[in-house]
Amino acid sequence: MTARELVRRAVAFELGTWRSLWRWVRRRPDVPAGADAFPYASAAAPVMWTFIVLSAVEIPLVDWLLPWPSLRVAVAVLGVYGLLWMVGMLAGQRVHPHTVDAAGLRVRSGWTVDVRVPWEEIAAARVRRRSVEGSRTVVVAEEGERRAVSVAVVASTQVDVELRTPLVLPLARTGGRPVSELRLAADDPAALVRRLRTGIADHAAATAGGDAR
Structure with a gap:
């Protein structure tokens, strides 16, 4: 696989994460009119929610532990990004049955x-x-x-x-x-x-x- 293909796939994956999160927030699953939906995500949801909760707890904890303001801001931004990314992964399974x-x-x-x-x-x-x-x-x-x-x-x-x-x-x-x-x-x-x-x-x-x- 070429570097260009890897970049293309990474971008597509990233966009898919945020689109799924947007659909979930708006309660608009990707189910065409006239189609019957069959979910499959319930078995994975507890594991994913565990990681999401742990990440949410980690953000203020790391902020409290770090003594440097600029580093705290950078780590907090990365932490929030990672948290939203994981929620987007869960959303992807919810809105694409x-x-x-x-x-x-x-x-x-x-x-x-x-x-x-x-x-x-x-x-x-x-x-x-x-x-x-x-x-x-x-x-x-x-x-x-x-x-x-x-x-x-x-x-x-x-x-x-x-x-x-x-x-x-x-x-x-x-x-x-x-x-x-x-x-x-x-x-x-x-x-x-x-x-x-x-x-x-x-x-x-x-x-x-x-x-x-």
Whole structure:
């Protein structure tokens, strides 16, 4: 990866943090009209709030300990920036839920993961709780000739989405290789699976009706 690409990604990440915070403050989640939203952030929220509270306590404590006024100001500015940045990270998960609409499923993790899967590519959905190795959000697993990609929260997923045929997804960790299954976290996996199964059935009926005509 070139230096220019690294800078571009860093800027995009920074902008995403502040946009998410702005949306959260204004209570305007990124959910298109007509789409059903399915949150996934509840498992990560306690950990993130712990870091936020500790950072908030640290700011006045460090200010009290440092004897140099100019350094206190600089450290306070950095502390407030870091605090808002962490709140923005939490906001990103809150305002970018998974969505399901007439086009299909949209899987997200904050503003950094955004994968759209149309109905014609979805074969089945089921509730299945899995642990994911490591701390990364996106993890690719090879299972024989099959490849599954997990979009995890706190190293776990709760919903398996089986694809009709291996599909190349816009996720860097897949390396452009097609995957057969998409696994994702959801606060209410049963509700998400019910909605997906309804959408699969509706799409199959619509397709059959179109073929009949």
